[in-house]
Amino acid sequence: MKPELIQKALDAGLYEYGHHARPLAQKWEPFLEGRPVKRLVVAYDNADYTFASQPLFTEEKALLLSGIRAVQEAFDAEGVEIFLPEKMQGLADGFGYPVRYGKVDVRELGEGDLLHHPETLANIARVQAGQGPMLYAQVAQGGTEKTVCLPLESTVGGFIQAAGMAIEEGTVVAGGWFGRMLTPAQLSQPLYGLANCRIELFPQGFCPVSFAQEGSAHAAAESCGHCTFCREGNYQISRFLKNAVTGHGTEEDIPWLHTLSEAVGEESVCSLGQESVRFLREALVSESKSFDAHIRGKRCDKDVCQAFTDYAVDGSLCVGCDKCRSVCEAGAIEDGPGFIHRIDVFECVKCGKCAAACPEKAIYRVRVGRLIGPTKATKVGRFRTSRKRY
Ligand code: SF4
Ligand code: SF4
Ligand code: SF4
CATH class of the missing domain: 3.30.70.20 (Alpha-Beta Plaits)
Structure with missing residues (x-):
């Protein structure tokens, strides 16, 4: 074991990246107390569908490899294995380590497996080289997406600015893989700690019911099917929410959404199932009026659906x-x-x-039915109305 390498990372206060975010000091504790590391597992969280840190496998490959080697040597790990999502097929083929593509089966991981996200390993390498930790994030607005890499402590607003996008009035920002609504005050807080890797801007309006519906449909499609609640629960949630945003919801759906989202969050074994309902569970409470408007009132109170x-x-x-x-x-x-x-x-x-x-x-x-504008051909500047957009 090379304690000086480990000490540097601990002194820098590094955190594990992602769903299992916690200080490395805590994560490494059992191994520092003597548990041998059989395998260093390099893997994305199953919930991560943005792959914002993909440059670590291309232009920053040397940095990532140096982090992998540093941790392998520091803990005398017997072997290294890389797990990558199918969408990253081929990206780690030249790394010199066995690579598996697809979801990580967390049931396969044993006590001797030390699991690290590529972002964590890259930051360990940066700290070893005397640099500060960084964070990759994707900023999306409409059909445009940009990936930026900034110092770890950078604010949400800083990432948006670095991506060349602006927060206009009425924009709502949701961060994280399956989203989290951020208040205006949170824009000046570090992205890390609030959410990981993705910020979305909705200048045309944001509907929490529609956002939750898209998230649950994505989770239902991505679920590997091992956990009943992730597989069936997300499918049912997606169906209830689809009904809500198309005007077919019924009053009984609301208690079902509470029950199912809680069960999926509690009973799923990996980050995909657990993260998939995080937004919905928060929104069912904080945005309950929106759910009522869609399901009972048959209207989208945000004028989005x-x-x-x-x-x-x-x-x-x-x-x-x-x-x-x-x-x-x-x-x-x-x-x-x-x-x-x-x-x-x-x-x-x-x-x-x-x-x-x-x-x-x-x-x-x-x-629907509340258009404002002329009803017949009218020259520009000739239309007057007292009705306002709402
Ligand atoms: S939570 Fe979902 S994706 Fe994860 S193991 Fe269970 S079924 Fe598979
Ligand atoms: S008028 Fe309707 S169909 Fe045509 S571009 Fe606009 S939204 Fe699309
Ligand atoms: S014709 Fe009018 S509505 Fe259409 S793009 Fe130009 S300003 Fe916009």
Whole structure:
């Protein structure tokens, strides 16, 4: 064992990255007390579907390899094995260690396995080289995603700024793999500790019910099926939430969502099942009005869910530039240059491309039946209304 290598990492106060975040001092305790390390396991959390730290397997490969070697030597580990998600197929083939692609079966891990996330190993290597720890994160907005790597203590706002994105009024930020709503005050706190690896911006509005539905559908599709609650529970949750966002929810669904999400969180053995319901469990309490609005009121109180909203042009903002019409593949936008454009809600497939293309931010979502705009061809600047967006 090489205590000086270990001491450096402990002195730097390094943490294990990811779902099992805790100080390395705590994680290493049994091994420092004499338990032999049979295998150093390098693995992503099963819940991590963003792979923000993927550059560690490409341009920063030397750094990661140095971290692996340092820990292997420090603990006299007999062997090293790398587990990578299938989406990273081939990336560690030249590393000189056995690699397995797919989910980590946590039941296979034994007492002599020391498990580290690649981000943790990279930071151990950085600290050995006299540098500070760093953190990779993905920042997403609409269809754009950017990966940035900043010092570990960087704030949520710092990551957003480094990605070249801005927080506009009304934007909600959710961090982590399956999301967590962040308050404005949390934007000036370090990302690490609040959530890992992913920040999402929703300048067009954020609906917690729809976000939870997407997360549960993803978890149901990704579940390896070993745990009944992760497999069946996420499928059932996804079905209840799909009903909620399409106007088919029933009152009994709410207690079921509480019961199932608790069971999935408690009974799942790996990070995928445990993380998959974290957002839902928080949102069922903090955003209970939104769940009620969808299920009992048959409306999306955030004007996001497609079933309850239409795309509309704000007649007072449209400058008749025609950009929206040129991107609409459904041919749902009426009137030409110089005229206030109008959307035919019966032709519109609600793809949102026009809203993204409009330079005036004149296209928005509105509750079904409450459009504001002219009903016949009207020249730009000739439309007046007292109705406001809400
Ligand atoms: S929690 Fe889900 S993904 Fe993890 S082992 Fe159980 S079934 Fe598989
Ligand atoms: S949402 Fe899509 S289909 Fe509807 S008007 Fe806009 S571009 Fe066309
Ligand atoms: S892109 Fe926006 S401003 Fe231009 S015509 Fe369409 S709605 Fe009007």
